[in-house]
Amino acid sequence: MSELSESRASRDRQLVVHHEDPASPLRWRVGDVEVVRVEESVIEMSPRYLLPDLSQELLDSCGEWVSPFFAEEGQMLLSIHSFVVFSGDNTVVVDTCIAEHTQRRLPGDSGFGERLAAAIPGGLDAVDFVVCTHMHFDHVGWNTERVGGEWVPTFPSARYLVSEDELSGTRADDSMEVMESSIDPLVECGVLDAVDSDHRIDDNLCLVPSAGHSPGHVCVMIESAGERALITGDSFHSPVQFALPEISASYADFDSMAAGATRRRLIDRLVDSSTLVLGSHFAPPTSGRVRSGPETAWFDVG
Numbered sequence: 001m002s003e004l005s006e007s008r009a010s011r012d013r014q015l016v017v018h019h020e021d022p023a024s025p026l027r028w029r030v031g032d033v034e035v036v037r038v039e040e041s042v043i044e045m046s047p048r049y050l051l052p053d054l055s056q057e058l059l060d061s062c063g064e065w066v067s068p069f070f071a072e073e074g075q076m077l078l079s080i081h082s083f084v085v086f087s088g089d090n091t092v093v094v095d096t097c098i099a100e101h102t103q104r105r106l107p108g109d110s111g112f113g114e115r116l117a118a119a120i121p122g123g124l125d126a127v128d129f130v131v132c133t134h135m136h137f138d139h140v141g142w143n144t145e146r147v148g149g150e151w152v153p154t155f156p157s158a159r160y161l162v163s164e165d166e167l168s169g170t171r172a173d174d175s176m177e178v179m180e181s182s183i184d185p186l187v188e189c190g191v192l193d194a195v196d197s198d199h200r201i202d203d204n205l206c207l208v209p210s211a212g213h214s215p216g217h218v219c220v221m222i223e224s225a226g227e228r229a230l231i232t233g234d235s236f237h238s239p240v241q242f243a244l245p246e247i248s249a250s251y252a253d254f255d256s257m258a259a260g261a262t263r264r265r266l267i268d269r270l271v272d273s274s275t276l277v278l279g280s281h282f283a284p285p286t287s288g289r290v291r292s293g294p295e296t297a298w299f300d301v302g
C-alpha cells in the first residue's frame with residue numbers, strides 16, 4: 001500500500017476509541033432534575049461519513065474550542081450515548097443507542113444494557129418513559145431486545161414516546177430498517193405513544209419540534225427551578241455546527257435545508273442564554289453553552 005493510500009485508509013476507518021468508566025458517568029443537575037450520560041461507545045471517524053462538507057480548513061477556522069470533539073487529522077469523535085433524566089418521580093431515558101444485536105452500520109456494544117441498568121436505581125424496570133428524539137438506528141437500537149426468538153421491550157414498564165410526524169415519516173420510508181426490530185414490537189405490545197412534537201412529559205420536561213434531520217425530529221427541554229437544559233438529539237451532530245450551521249449531515253438528513261433552518265433557529269434561542277446544551281452525539285465533556293463570537297457562535301464547554 002502506498003503511503004498516500006495508507007494514510008487515506010487510516011482516515012477512512014471507523015474506530016471505537018473508548019468507553020467511559022461506567023463507575024463514573026458524566027452527570028448534571030438542572031434545578032431539581034438530574035441527568036446522567038450512559039455511553040455506548042465513542043467512534044472516531046472521518047467527517048466525510050457524516051458531515052461531508054466539513055473541510056479541514058473550515059475546522060481550523062473555528063478555533064481551539066472544537067478540540068475535545070475531534071482527534072488527529074480532523075477525525076470526528078461521534079459519541080453514542082443515552083441520557084437518563086430523573087425528573088420528580090419519573091425516570092426518562094432519552095434515546096437508546098445502537099445495540100449490537102441489531103447489526104447496524106455502526107458498531108453497537110453488548111455491555112451497554114448492563115451499564116444503563118447500573119446507572120438507574122431499580123434498573124431498567126424503573127424506567128417510566130423512553131423518548132426517541134427520532135427513529136434512526138443509533139437512537140432506537142435498545143428499544144427492544146431479542147428474547148426467545150421475539151423482539152420484546154427492553155424497558156418493561158415504560159411508555160415509549162415518538163412524535164407522530166416521525167412515526168408516519170418512518171413508516172413511509174424506513175431506509176434505516178428500524179421498524180421491524182425496534183418499533184413495530186412496541187406497537188404490538190401497546191407501549192408506543194405517538195405524540196405531538198411539543199408534547200409535555202411532566203412539569204419539567206417537554207419536547208421541542210426540530211424537524212429537518214428527520215421528518216418529526218424533537219429535542220428535549222428540561223426546565224426546573226429557574227434552570228434550563230436542551231438535549232439536542234441530532235439537530236446538531238457536532239458542536240462545530242454552532243459556528244457552521246450550514247454544515248449538514250447531508251447523507252443522513254431527511255431535508256438538509258430544513259435541518260439548517262432548525263439549527264439557526266435553535267442557535268438564536270440558545271446563544272448567550274443560560275441554557276445548558278447536552279449534545280446527543282457530543283464526545284465528553286458533552287455539555288456547554290452557546291456563546292456569540294466576533295464572527296460566529298461557539299461552544300463554551302462545561
Ligand SMILES: [Zn+2]
Binds near residue numbers: 138234
Ligand atoms: Zn444520531
